[in-house]
Amino acid sequence: xxxxxxxxxxxxxxxxxxxxxxxxxxxxxxxxxxxxxxxxxxxxxxxxxxxxxxxxxxxxxxxxxxxxxxxxxxxxxxxxxxxxxxxxxxxxxxxxxxxxxxxxxxxxxxxxxxxxxxxxxxxxxxxxxxxxxxxxxxxxxxxxxxxxxxxxxxxxxxxxxxxxxxxxxxxxxxxxxxxxxxxxxxxxxxxxxxxxxxxxxxxxxxxxxxxxxxxxxxxxxxxxxxxxxxxxxxxxxxxxxxxxxxxxxxxxxxxxxxxxxxxxxxxxxxxxxxxxxxxxxxxxxxxxxxxxxxxxxxxxxxxxxxxxxxxxxxxxxxxxxxxxxxxxxxxxxxxxxxxxxxxxxxxxxxxxxxxxxxxxxxxxxxxxxxxxxxxxxxxxxxxxxxxxxxxxxxxxxxxxxxxxxxxxxxxxxxxxxxxxxxxxxxxxxxxxxxxxxxxxxxxxxxxxxxxxxxxxxxxxxxxxxxxxxxxxxxxxxxxxxxxxxxxxxxxxxxxxxxxxxxxxxxxxxxxxxxxxxxxxxxxxxx
Amino acid sequence: xxxxxxxxxxxxxxxxxxxxxxxxxxxxxxxxxxxxxxxxxxxxxxxxxxxxxxxxxxxxxxxxxxxxxxxxxxxxxxxxxxxxxxxxxxxxxxxxxxxxxxxxxxxxxxxxxxxxxxxxxxxxxxxxxxxxxxx
Numbered sequence: 001x002x003x004x005x006x007x008x009x010x011x012x013x014x015x016x017x018x019x020x021x022x023x024x025x026x027x028x029x030x031x032x033x034x035x036x037x038x039x040x041x042x043x044x045x046x047x048x049x050x051x052x053x054x055x056x057x058x059x060x061x062x063x064x065x066x067x068x069x070x071x072x073x074x075x076x077x078x079x080x081x082x083x084x085x086x087x088x089x090x091x092x093x094x095x096x097x098x099x100x101x102x103x104x105x106x107x108x109x110x111x112x113x114x115x116x117x118x119x120x121x122x123x124x125x126x127x128x129x130x131x132x133x134x135x136x137x138x139x140x141x142x143x144x145x146x147x148x149x150x151x152x153x154x155x156x157x158x159x160x161x162x163x164x165x166x167x168x169x170x171x172x173x174x175x176x177x178x179x180x181x182x183x184x185x186x187x188x189x190x191x192x193x194x195x196x197x198x199x200x201x202x203x204x205x206x207x208x209x210x211x212x213x214x215x216x217x218x219x220x221x222x223x224x225x226x227x228x229x230x231x232x233x234x235x236x237x238x239x240x241x242x243x244x245x246x247x248x249x250x251x252x253x254x255x256x257x258x259x260x261x262x263x264x265x266x267x268x269x270x271x272x273x274x275x276x277x278x279x280x281x282x283x284x285x286x287x288x289x290x291x292x293x294x295x296x297x298x299x300x301x302x303x304x305x306x307x308x309x310x311x312x313x314x315x316x317x318x319x320x321x322x323x324x325x326x327x328x329x330x331x332x333x334x335x336x337x338x339x340x341x342x343x344x345x346x347x348x349x350x351x352x353x354x355x356x357x358x359x360x361x362x363x364x365x366x367x368x369x370x371x372x373x374x375x376x377x378x379x380x381x382x383x384x385x386x387x388x389x390x391x392x393x394x395x396x397x398x399x400x401x402x403x404x405x406x407x408x409x410x411x412x413x414x415x416x417x418x419x420x421x422x423x424x425x426x427x428x429x430x431x432x433x434x435x436x437x438x439x440x441x442x443x444x445x446x447x448x449x450x451x452x453x454x455x456x457x458x459x460x461x462x463x464x465x466x467x468x469x470x471x472x473x474x475x476x477x478x479x480x481x482x483x484x485x486x487x488x489x490x491x492x493x494x495x496x497x498x499x500x501x502x503x504x505x506x507x508x509x510x511x512x513x514x515x516x517x518x519x520x521x522x523x524x525x526x
Numbered sequence: 527x528x529x530x531x532x533x534x535x536x537x538x539x540x541x542x543x544x545x546x547x548x549x550x551x552x553x554x555x556x557x558x559x560x561x562x563x564x565x566x567x568x569x570x571x572x573x574x575x576x577x578x579x580x581x582x583x584x585x586x587x588x589x590x591x592x593x594x595x596x597x598x599x600x601x602x603x604x605x606x607x608x609x610x611x612x613x614x615x616x617x618x619x620x621x622x623x624x625x626x627x628x629x630x631x632x633x634x635x636x637x638x639x640x641x642x643x644x645x646x647x648x649x650x651x652x653x654x655x656x657x658x659x660x661x
Contacts, residue, residue: 316588
């Protein structure tokens with residue numbers, strides 16, 4: 001997030017797109033309700049009529065994968081009416097002229113045709129957001145999990161810059177991070193292209209800095225992303241894998257392909273707290289301590305670094321992951337000798353400028369938001385105050401591209417995937433929690449009443465859903481929460497995994513798979 | 527009776543709510559929201575209120591497992607860690623460091639993520655490190 005969670009409550013217009021906030025980020029949603037109670041305009045664009053849509057001043061149901069068209073249409077309206085922030089554009093941005101050329105090609109009528117959103121709604125959303133004093137954008141995986149994921153995010157950034165809704169309190173472009181520590185995992189260099197603190201592995205001076213800090217020769221080559229690792233196994237390039245606390249056999253697109261790949265590994269080690277479909281394939285499984293059994297830190301969506309504290313001893317013979325990794329490192333001949341997670345954190349501070357001012361002592365209470373470069377720095381609740389990280393904010397001229405797979409005669413339905421309010425990711429934790437599993441013990445496929453009638457399907461009937469990748473069997477929930485011709489399925493359930501169906505097509509830049517759009521057919525199960 | 531109340535951070539979504547784990551005689555019996563947390567200000571969602579339920583569940587993995595023949599069998603830590611280290615060394619020597627790949631975890635702590643990517647880059651010598659940020 002460019003801004004902090006609490007700031008959302010003071011925005012006077014919030015545009016929520018691709019985030020089922022009440023379900024996936026309930027405590028962020030409380031701020032959206034607060035803002036609404038104080039009179040803020042709430043705008044929701046989502047293929048499902050999510051709970052937040054019921055409170056929205058404008059709700060639109062865009063066609064799957066049409067976000068760039070919808071947003072460009074809104075920006076066309078803003079520019080044509082002169083609602084854009086000329087001073088902000090002049091002083092703080094560049095690339096506006098190139099951007100305008102593309103925006104000119106998206107009159108609301110064309111945007112409406114591509115996105116299936118009424119022209120009037122496009123105009124109203126544009127006006128509310130542009131004329132707000134402090135407009136915030138909130139988005140999540142509904143924006144990113146597309147072959148146009150990077151385009152979608154850049155287009156939202158264009159919208160914020162066009163109206164000058166960034167670099168001030170209660171504004172900004174605010175992606176909500178799905179996992180408790182996905183922000184931290186990225187911050188710590190759990191990515192193939194960067195060391196901790198987003199320092200590029202391909203810049204020689206940075207590589208030298210880390211070679212010195214770690215006393216080791218480092219690779220100048222970019223690493224592989226998850227999906228590239230899977231293809232790498234099939235091409236015979238990747239022979240061994242270590243998987244820490246992940247369950248790609250439920251979470252990755254086209255899981256049959258992932259299974260096929262992992263089975264070809266010469267060696268697979270999985271470190272986890274529960275047995276999963278992924279641990280079943282491993283040559284060695286190591287039992288890890290859960291969050292309640294160890295010390296450490298998590299970094300939340302607003303970049304707030306907070307403490308994790310040990311409440312009980314690890315169950316059975318489980319061990320904290322940091323001890324497991326340290327033991328492995330010593331055994332392969334690269335000595336590590338940390339006495340505690342705090343020791344590791346002290347090293348993180350040395351090599352990660354944005355974390356340099358954070359200490360365990362300073363985050364004893366509320367935590368601190370990075371960047372926090374020195375120990376007397378108060379932390380940074382919102383980014384880009386007087387300048388952007390790169391200097392001037394860059395407008396990107398982005399044209400609309402359709403999704404990789406769209407319905408046709410053989411696969412007539414759109415399918416989109418997401419989360420439910422009680423279950424979490426691949427369900428390994430929530431599905432063994434009695435109070436959560438009781439709420440939703442099985443997967444339900446959402447289907448529009450008209451489609452259900454056409455297929456002779458009633459609430460609770462079982463259907464077979466098939467894509468070009470595979471088939472799953474699931475019960476149906478008939479609901480007009482989803483649009484006609486579109487199906488929705490949560491992905492938490494290993495026994496009928498939505499990701500058997502999803503498409504592996506990737507965004508060309510960030511390599512995110514297009515979980516949110518694929519084509520399927522439905523048959524009533526006998 | 528040994529009772530303690532431990533302030534920590536919720537393990538579920540990216541909100542990062544502050545919560546107390548209430549521990550009686552080594553068993554976590556309930557979760558309470560932190561009123562002073564700037565994130566949740568005394569509230570929790572249904573997942574947060576039940577964030578303790580899976581921790582001591584009987585399905586937890588409690589012993590290292592090694593595949594012998596077809597099946598996975600329990601093994602000692604020494605044996606299991608030894609096997610992982612020797613296999614990683616063997617594959618690295620036979621096929622080069624980029625033949626090894628690592629997935630770190632958005633579920634684990636900063637310290638653990640830091641350590642695994644350092645292990646991959648400094649001990650094995652590859653940038654093949656990713657996690658489920660995109661998933």
